[in-house]
């Protein structure tokens with residue numbers, strides 16, 4: 834009996850599976866903006882991150898360096914959503930979407946460590 838059910842209108846089942854497949858694909862292909870460092874730089878200014886972290890994320894008294902961040906995207910986003918101190922304002926998804934967090938992260942990652950982080954090369958001229 835179950836066999837009879839199985840062979841019953843395989844075409845319909847097939848079409849259903851196809852339709853589901855397309856729905857899934859459509860969801861997966863939703864314009865997931867690739868992280869864009871330039872957008873990240875703009876968001877950084879827009880949200881005044883530099884007010885505390887310095888114009889290029891170099892860090893200031895009280896706010897750590899975030900240029901060349903070693904935080905992965907998930908951890909980075911976590912710090913935005915739930916900062917580790919009361920000084921850093923929280924940026925919930927309504928203020929800064931996951932995509933925007935990824936842009937910011939891409940920009941900060943693209944910045945090298947600020948000058949002064951590496952020990953200066955010994956002077957060769959004297």
Ligand code: HEC
Pocket residue numbers: 877880881882883884885886895896897898899904909912913916917918920921922924937
């Ligand atoms: C009012 C000052 C202030 C502003 C504005 C601010 N931050 Fe912060 N931020 C801090 C302080 C202080 C800390 C250190 C405490 C902590 O980890 O929450 C911090 C920590 C962080 C950390 C964790 C760094 C680490 O390595 O643990 C990240 C990432 C970060 N901020 C990103 C941002 C971004 C991106 C923005 C803008 C969207 C921003 N912050 C705006 C003050 C600020």
